[in-house]
Every structure is written in structure tokens, then in C-alpha cells.
Amino acid sequence: MxxxxxxxxxxxxxxxxxxxxxxxxxxxxxxxxxxxxxxxxxxxxxxxxxxxxxxxxxxxxxxxxxxxxxxxxxxxxxxxxxxxxxxxxxxxxxxxxxxxxxxxxxxxxxxxxxxxxxxxxxxxxxxxxxxxxxxxxxxxxxxxxxxxxxxxxxxxxxxxxxxxxxxxxxxxxxxxxxxxxxxxxxxxxxxxxxxxxxxxxxxxxxxxxxxxxxxxxxxxxxxxxxxxxxxxxxxxxxxxxxxxxxxxxxxxxxxxxxxxxxxxxxxxxxxxxxxxxxxxxxxYEACDLADLSLATSMPDVINLEDFSTFTIPFIVTADNVQNRQIVNFEVSIIYSPSLDENIIINFTLYIDKGSSTFPIPIHINALNIQNFVNASKVIIKIDTKNEIQETNENNNALCFTIKHNYAKNKTSLIFPNPTKDYITFYLTNDKISQFQASIVDITGKLVMQAVIDKQDRNFIEKIDVSELKQGMYFLIVELDSKTQEVQKFVKL
Ligand SMILES: [Zn+2]
Missing domain, CATH: 3.40.390.10 (Collagenase (Catalytic Domain))
Incomplete structure (x- = not known):
């Protein structure tokens, strides 16, 4: 058979x-x-x-x-x-x-x-x-x-x-x-x-x-x-x-x-x-081995004197990279007290096989970031979605605390000063109210006026003064017809 x-x-x-x-x-x-x-x-x-x-x-x-x-x-x-x-x-x-x-x-x-x-x-x-x-x-x-x-x-x-x-x-x-x-x-x-x-x-x-x-x-x-x-x-x-x-x-x-x-x-x-x-x-492509890390020479507290651009220098190091790969990179700010996070920079890095370093200065233009006055931290992260298989994933983020020192012991500030086109007016006090803001020239003549709706301890606004003639001006802030702040600035 x-x-x-x-x-x-x-x-x-x-x-x-x-x-x-x-x-x-x-x-x-x-x-x-x-x-x-x-x-x-x-x-x-x-x-x-x-x-x-x-x-x-x-x-x-x-x-x-x-x-x-x-x-x-x-x-x-x-x-x-x-x-x-x-x-x-x-x-x-x-x-x-x-x-x-x-x-x-x-x-x-x-x-x-x-x-x-x-x-x-x-x-x-x-x-x-x-x-x-x-x-x-x-x-x-x-x-x-x-x-x-x-x-x-x-x-x-x-x-x-x-x-x-x-x-x-x-x-x-x-x-x-x-x-x-x-x-x-x-x-x-x-x-x-x-x-x-x-x-x-x-x-x-x-x-x-x-x-x-x-x-x-x-x-x-x-x-x-x-x-x-x-x-x-x-x-x-x-x-x-x-x-x-x-x-x-x-x-x-x-x-x-x-x-x-x-x-x-x-x-x-x-x-x-x-x-x-x-x-x-x-x-697919999960087969990405690398040891990534972030390092900076900056102290972890950033003291800001004004709202212009500031730079955070740092270095990305990639070691033992098995395959050329794309790594996601993110810079975000954390607001206080809400702890809301706002991603302000997002890009990808190409990392080649082997070892490499990338010095990447991050330029942050505070004036372009909404509500920056309430930003308390800047966080820089690499491989935010954990796409890379790493031996150590704890060194993929840097955190900086922001100290807002714009007015130091003052309650208001104008910058840049002198200016050609814009001024930024910063006001900080406990009053939550509608203020009247006026710009007068050296002779006392009113040239601009607006209502400031201050809903927070800190208020900041960018004002277009490009139409003003050259000369010295005063920005006067009033509440209930009482003068609160006077700041002088020069239009070039
Ligand atoms: Zn079979």
C-alpha cells in the first residue's frame, strides 16, 4: 500500500x-x-x-x-x-x-x-x-x-x-x-x-x-x-x-x-x-538604531532684557547610526500658569550612517510669538515621536527656564528705542482694566490714541509708528484719567 x-x-x-x-x-x-x-x-x-x-x-x-x-x-x-x-x-x-x-x-x-x-x-x-x-x-x-x-x-x-x-x-x-x-x-x-x-x-x-x-x-x-x-x-x-x-x-x-x-x-x-x-x-523603517543626544553650552535659565531675537546654541550628536534616517526635531514654549505648549519650530534632520554632530543655533524671535510674555520655558526635543531605537532616550530634550526681565524694577518699557518703524510697548502691573494710551509729540500734540485692553498681569503690543515724523515722542498710559505710565521714545 x-x-x-x-x-x-x-x-x-x-x-x-x-x-x-x-x-x-x-x-x-x-x-x-x-x-x-x-x-x-x-x-x-x-x-x-x-x-x-x-x-x-x-x-x-x-x-x-x-x-x-x-x-x-x-x-x-x-x-x-x-x-x-x-x-x-x-x-x-x-x-x-x-x-x-x-x-x-x-x-x-x-x-x-x-x-x-x-x-x-x-x-x-x-x-x-x-x-x-x-x-x-x-x-x-x-x-x-x-x-x-x-x-x-x-x-x-x-x-x-x-x-x-x-x-x-x-x-x-x-x-x-x-x-x-x-x-x-x-x-x-x-x-x-x-x-x-x-x-x-x-x-x-x-x-x-x-x-x-x-x-x-x-x-x-x-x-x-x-x-x-x-x-x-x-x-x-x-x-x-x-x-x-x-x-x-x-x-x-x-x-x-x-x-x-x-x-x-x-x-x-x-x-x-x-x-x-x-x-x-x-x-517599516522601524529598523533605525542610533544614539542621539542634545547638549548646550547655555545655562538653563534665559534672562531676557527685551523681546527681540535670542539664540540658543546647541549640538545634536548621533552615534552608532545604522541607516541614514530622518529625525524629527521640535522647539516649543510652555506657558505659565496654564502649562500649555506651543510648538514654534519644527523640522527634520538627515542623519547619516556612523557618527555625526550638528551644531544648530536656534533663533527665537520673541516678538513673533503670540503671548510670549507668559512663556516660562523653552524645550528643545529630538525624535519627539520615538521613531528611533535608542539605548538611551533620556537625553533627547533640553529645557530652559525663561526669566522676563524687560522692565526690571519698572512697570513699563518701550523698545527698540530709538526706532524707525515699530515700537513694542510692555506694561506690567496688577491692574486688569482698559487703559487709554496716547502718543504725543514734544509740543504736547496728540498724534495717536488707542484703548489698551489689559486682561493679564503682563501686556505687550507692537505699535506701527512708521508714519510719525522724526523727533521725540511720549507714550502716556492713563486709567480713569489718571496718568499711570509715561515713556519717552525717539522716532528716527
Ligand atoms: Zn506554509
């Missing part, structure tokens, strides 16, 4: 736990439904991928977890992991996707996980998954719920991103195809023999809605060692309308022997690329 894998599987399930089984290719199961793109979308994506406008590869961040025994044995070597990633990166080039390890390799020395089933797998994920990484676990033995050894399995795209992971059995990690196969599941690809949506026929009539959803992968009755010889299909299976299957054992998403699986099709590549920009885009 010919033992097919399916028959054997049935027998193994019914007689567990006494049977141990030869390794199955993959434990990633068909979903009830899967995301599909139309043939037109897939074809256009492939054209884009191969056009001159092709962009830089999308780099995805990998976290590698290596399971070992409690005494540190039985783990896959770091070199084998790196080799597997290199092979995978070559295969993924046409999809414009690349992978990088961006955290130290995490060794989990615990006998509990040497044979990882569903339950241990869930514990691994909840204990060790790093957010925003593609978490890959290299495990001595990966078992399905029936106790059968698998080469690996992977989470398809879903909403529970923190729980997604790839399990790879050490013995299959080096075969050149399992790792890439599992990563494909992570990017939404199904097996070529998938029956999601129904059985796919050999004739290309339902290839988009049934099976793996691709019309450039032939219908596949499920390959196995018994129906593939020398990487050729030798089976004798027919689809429901009587057409003989002509599957492709070279496709990486088939169950053909690992050594036969060497390629993806254009539609498979297009699908991965589309998912990389969609469901999986939160892993």
Missing part, C-alpha cells in the same frame, strides 16, 4: 501520542478568508516594481529569539541565522523588501520551549515579543497541536499585531526555503495548494477568488515527496472538471521538497509589496 502524507497524517492524529512523525513543511493553516488584490492591481504593482521610478527598498525590522536548553545548548548559531536572512533578502529583492536584525539576539535558555506547541508558543509571544518588530523564534522543535514536528509556521496579517510571530525549526532554518516561505505567510501569502475561498481549478477561471488568489501560480493539488521527483510533478491528480494538475514545484509557497522551492511569481511579489505598505507597514 502506498502511504501518502495525508493518510499518514490521519493515522498519526488518531493514534497520538504514541506516534512521532517526519517533519511537515509548514503549520501555517488556511484562513477562512484572506486579503486579495485584483489582477489589475497586482499587475500594475509589478510594473511599478520594475519601472525606473522604483524607490529604496522597504527595510523591515527583525527581532531574533533563539531558544536553547537551560544550560545554553541546542540553539541555532548566530552565523546560521545571518546566512538564512541573507538568502531571504536576495529572494525578496524583487518585492523591494529587505530585512535587518535591529536588536541584540535574544537567547531564551529554557527547556520548556525546546519543543514548542501552541501553548508554549503563546507564552513565548506574550513574554518575549518586541513591539514593531517581526519576531522570529528559532526553536529546536516546533510541534503542531497533534504533536507533529513542523518546519515552521507564521502569523498571517491580522489585527493582533503584538502577537504576530514566525516560528522556525532549527533543522529547517538552513534549507534555504523554509525561512522565506514563513516570511511570505507573514506578508499574507497562502500556500499554492490553499483552498481558501474554494478549490482552484487548473483552467484560470477562478484563480483570483479561490486558493492562493494568484493567476500566475498554477492550481496545486498539494505537493509532497511522493508526487514530486527531481523537482517535477509526477502525480496523476485531476481537478473537479477533469483537467490534470500541472503544479509548479519550484514555487516557494508549495509543499514540494525544500530543495525544489526557489522562486516566487510576479503576483506573489506584488502582493507582498502591497502588504508591506498596508497591513505590515508598521514594521
Amino acid at each position: 502506498k502511504l501518502t502524507r495525508k493518510y499518514f497524517l490521519f493515522w498519526a492524529i488518531t493514534t497520538l501520542p504514541f506516534i512521532s512523525f517526519a517533519q511537515l513543511p509548514c503549520g501555517t493553516e488556511d484562513p477562512i478568508s484572506s486579503k486579495r488584490f485584483s489582477q489589475e492591481v497586482l499587475e500594475n504593482e509589478w510594473k511599478d516594481l520594475n519601472s525606473g521610478s522604483r524607490q529604496m527598498p522597504r527595510i523591515f525590522m527583525i527581532a531574533v529569539h533563539i531558544i536553547r536548553s537551560t544550560t545554553g545548548t541546542l540553539g541555532i548559531s548566530e552565523g546560521d541565522v545571518l546566512d538564512a536572512i541573507e538568502i531571504m533578502n536576495t529572494l525578496y529583492e524583487p518585492a523591494n523588501i529587505q530585512f535587518e536584525i535591529c536588536s541584540p539576539i535574544n537567547y531564551i535558555d529554557d527547556n520548556t520551549y525546546l519543543e514548542t506547541t501552541t501553548i508554549e508558543g503563546q507564552n513565548l509571544v506574550s513574554n518575549y515579543n518586541l513591539p514593531n518588530f517581526i519576531n522570529i523564534y528559532f526553536i529546536p522543535k516546533v510541534l503542531n497541536p497533534s504533536g507533529e514536528a513542523l518546519c515552521g509556521n507564521a502569523s498571517l496579517p491580522n489585527n493582533f499585531t503584538i502577537n504576530r510571530r514566525i516560528f522556525v525549526a532549527n533543522s529547517c532554518a538552513k534549507n534555504g526555503s523554509t525561512f522565506s516561505h514563513e516570511m511570505c505567510h507573514f506578508f499574507g501569502l497562502l500556500h499554492t495548494h490553499s483552498t481558501t475561498g474554494g478549490l482552484e481549478y487548473v483552467e484560470r477561471i477562478n484563480c483570483q477568488s479561490r486558493g492562493d488568489g494568484f493567476c500566475d501560480t498554477p492550481a496545486d493539488p498539494e505537493l509532497e515527496s511522493n508526487n514530486v521527483l527531481n523537482c517535477q510533478y509526477i502525480g496523476d491528480d485531476y481537478d473537479p472538471v477533469g483537467v490534470k494538475y500541472m503544479p509548479d514545484p519550484s514555487n516557494l509557497m508549495s509543499y514540494a521538497p525544500k530543495s525544489c522551492r526557489t522562486k516566487f511569481t510576479p503576483q506573489q511579489y506584488s502582493h507582498m509589496n502591497l502588504i508591506s505598505k498596508d497591513d505590515n507597514n508598521y514594521f
